[in-house]
Amino acid sequence: MTKVRIPPMLRPAVGGEREVPATGSTIGEILDDLTARFPGLEGQLAYANVYLDGEDIRTLDELETPVREGATIILLPAMAGG
Amino acid sequence: MTTYRELLNQVKSEIDEVDAVEAARLLSSDERPLFLDVREQDEWDQGIIPGALHIPRGNLESRVEALVPDRDRPIVVYCAAGARSAFAARTLADLGYTDVVSLSGGYTDWKRNGFPTAAPRALDPEQRQRYSRHLLIPEVGEEGQLKLLDSRILLIGAGGLGSPSSLYLAAAGVGTLGIVDDDAVDATNLQRQIVHSTDRLGEPKAESAKRTLEALNPDVTVKIFQERLTSENIDRILGEGWDVIVDGADNFPTRYLLNDASVWHDIPVVHGSIYRFEGQVTVFAPGEGPCYRCLFPQPPPPELAPSCAEGGVLGVLPGVVGSIQANEALKLALGIGEPLVGRLLLYDALAGSFSDVTLRRDPACPVCGENPTITEYIDYVEFCQGPRVASAAGVSEAGAHP
Numbered sequence: 001m002t003k004v005r006i007p008p009m010l011r012p013a014v015g016g017e018r019e020v021p022a023t024g025s026t027i028g029e030i031l032d033d034l035t036a037r038f039p040g041l042e043g044q045l046a047y048a049n050v051y052l053d054g055e056d057i058r059t060l061d062e063l064e065t066p067v068r069e070g071a072t073i074i075l076l077p078a079m080a081g082g
Numbered sequence: 083m084t085t086y087r088e089l090l091n092q093v094k095s096e097i098d099e100v101d102a103v104e105a106a107r108l109l110s111s112d113e114r115p116l117f118l119d120v121r122e123q124d125e126w127d128q129g130i131i132p133g134a135l136h137i138p139r140g141n142l143e144s145r146v147e148a149l150v151p152d153r154d155r156p157i158v159v160y161c162a163a164g165a166r167s168a169f170a171a172r173t174l175a176d177l178g179y180t181d182v183v184s185l186s187g188g189y190t191d192w193k194r195n196g197f198p199t200a201a202p203r204a205l206d207p208e209q210r211q212r213y214s215r216h217l218l219i220p221e222v223g224e225e226g227q228l229k230l231l232d233s234r235i236l237l238i239g240a241g242g243l244g245s246p247s248s249l250y251l252a253a254a255g256v257g258t259l260g261i262v263d264d265d266a267v268d269a270t271n272l273q274r275q276i277v278h279s280t281d282r283l284g285e286p287k288a289e290s291a292k293r294t295l296e297a298l299n300p301d302v303t304v305k306i307f308q309e310r311l312t313s314e315n316i317d318r319i320l321g322e323g324w325d326v327i328v329d330g331a332d333n334f335p336t337r338y339l340l341n342d343a344s345v346w347h348d349i350p351v352v353h354g355s356i357y358r359f360e361g362q363v364t365v366f367a368p369g370e371g372p373c374y375r376c377l378f379p380q381p382p383p384p385e386l387a388p389s390c391a392e393g394g395v396l397g398v399l400p401g402v403v404g405s406i407q408a409n410e411a412l413k414l415a416l417g418i419g420e421p422l423v424g425r426l427l428l429y430d431a432l433a434g435s436f437s438d439v440t441l442r443r444d445p446a447c448p449v450c451g452e453n454p455t456i457t458e459y460i461d462y463v464e465f466c467q468g469p470r471v472a473s474a475a476g477v478s479e480a481g482a483h484p
Contacts, residue, residue: 008358008393018433047382051439059442074428074439078378079355079362080387081395082243082332 002030004073010048013040022073027052028063030073048077090165097171099186105158106197109133115156115181118146120170121189125162131192132200135225139166142173148220153178160185160192203228209301213255221418227255231301233415236260236324236349238311238340240291242400243330243354243407245277250408251328252295252302256415259295259302262319263287264310274397311336313459320347326411327351330404334381335462341366341374342459345450350414350421354407359396359431361403364422364441365410368450371423376444376451381462399431 001021006014014020020038024030027050035042050057051074057065067073084092100108108115109131117134119126126136137145139161150157157179161167164186171184185192193199205213205224209231216222222230233256237244240263251259265287267278275287282290288306295304307319311331320327320343327344329351331337337353344351350367353374366373381387406427413419425438448456 008360047378049377054437054439056440056442058444059440074437076362076426076428076439078334078382078387079357079360080332080334080337081355081357081393082239082241082330082400 002067002069002071002073004030004034004075007048007075007077007079009077009079010041010044010075013044014038024067026063026067027057027065027073030067031063044077045075048075050075090168093172094168094184097168097175098183099164099168100158100183101186102192102195102197105131105160105185105192106195108156108158109197113156115158115183116150118150118157118159118170119161119189120159120166121161125189126202127204129189129193129199130202131160131189132198134160134202136202136204139170142170143177146174146177146179148218149223150179151220154180156181158183158185161188163188163190209255212299212301216254222416226416226418229417230255230412230415231257233326234258234260234322234324235411235415236262236319236327237330238262238327238336239330239332240275240277240287241265241271241330241332242274242356242395243404244291244328245275246401246404247328247330247354247408247411248291248295249277249298250405251411252299252304254408254412255299255301256412257302258305260305260307260319260322260324261288261291262307262309262311263291264308274395274400276401311339313339313461316340316343316459317347320344320349324349326414328407328411329353330400330407334387337374338381338462339459342449342456344368345373352407352410352414352422354403356395356399356403357393359399361399361429361431362426363403363406363410363429364426365414367414367421367423372441372443373447373450375449375456376447377426377441379444379448396431399429402429402431 001023003019004022005019022030022033024033031045052065053071117131119130119134119136120139120142122138159167159170167184171182174182213227216227217224235251235256237248240261267282267285267287267290277291277294286308288308292304292306295302309315327349329340345368348368350365352365354363410422413421424441426441427438429436445452448454
């Protein structure tokens with residue numbers, strides 16, 4: 001099980017939680033698990049960057065990136081507020 | 083009993099000296115040593131060896147460690163004629179400085195030989211007092227403070243983020259601040275926009291900010307641009323020449339426009355954004371690190387882009403994030419420390435925690451990548467109302483805004 005940090009803009013889709021657990025051995029599986037349980041996330045994840053232990057998965061193996069036990073995943077969409 | 087002459091000869095026999103010709107060679111050499119001027123203030127004011135550091139003889143022991151922390155740095159110490167500098171060289175050796183020489187004929191001989199001199203730039207007594215806490219920091223000091231007074235920093239927005247960052251930059255003595263904002267002070271702003279005040283309600287924010295900042299520090303000139311940043315005016319505004327831009331905009335169209343312009347104008351941007359209890363800060367330094375589009379290639383759809391007006395923000399949050407932006411801007415202006423290039427700092431006010439993620443340049447970035455596909459400005463208009471795109475660039479709606 002991996003903990004996924006949810007940014008404030010996406011929290012309404014996960015019942016207001018700041019962090020939710022998810023299962024899967026790759027980023028893709030974990031995101032699938034999330035959208036299966038929280039259908040409201042579907043479509044929104046496309047605009048969020050995904051960081052595995054501080055690294056953008058676009059610089060790793062994207063959705064194929066393996067996720068070890070205890071890793072930290074951060075979802076990060078752009079914020080415009082100033 | 084020892085006479086002055088005997089003491090001077092004694093000291094001179096214990097130190098190394100160079101003449102003006104050798105010193106001039108060192109000044110123009112690659113291993114250019116530090117020239118340390120130990121004369122009094124009034125002598126310094128008359129003219130100096132270019133680039134010299136000034137520590138009057140009487141303050142040498144107490145100040146030199148802070149101003150010259152590297153004891154192995156080569157130093158040429160000089161005074162008017164080579165006597166005080168001989169004593170100073172001896173003192174520096176006692177303090178553990180390993181590579182010190184005294185200029186034998188002093189500044190007088192240097193000048194007589196026709197070697198280059200410079201008019202010193204110095205803080206006036208009031209500035210010395212105002213910035214005394216900066217002058218005590220070796221990384222800033224008088225040289226750094228003069229650099230700040232010469233610096234030009236442009237703030238996009240005089241709102242939540244622009245308030246604290248502009249206040250701190252003005253207080254720090256950044257000589258020229260530009261402010262771009264077309265909005266007016268509204269009652270709902272005052273919970274966080276501390277550069278304004280209740281008696282400014284209805285006043286243009288740029289003017290209100292200018293009044294506050296110039297009252298805080300008369301050394302600062304505030305240049306206001308009472309307009310919204312667009313593809314029409316951005317080249318004119320950025321073209322006025324800025325060392326750093328602080329992005330405190332409150333909308334995506336401005337942020338993307340600014341990003342593209344800053345890449346093309348080659349100006350670093352200190353990016354900050356906030357929402358409710360969370361903030362993000364990073365530095366986009368063209369050529370050195372990623373740009374905003376490397377991070378987020380295109381704006382999100384409006385339903386995922388709530389503004390502070392829609393989503394709310396804790397009043398103090400922009401205080402934290404804007405202050406970090408001011409700190410990064412000062413580091414860039416001074417050329418010190420490690421700017422947040424390639425790192426996105428995340429602040430979670432509820433958790434009371436900072437974390438950061440690594441940002442990398444995207445070789446496929448549409449603006450700063452190897453084969454840029456965006457080469458002209460895009461005005462993303464009416465963004466908040468709907469996904470319509472006005473394209474000044476021939477970028478298709480689909481391409482710019484899926």
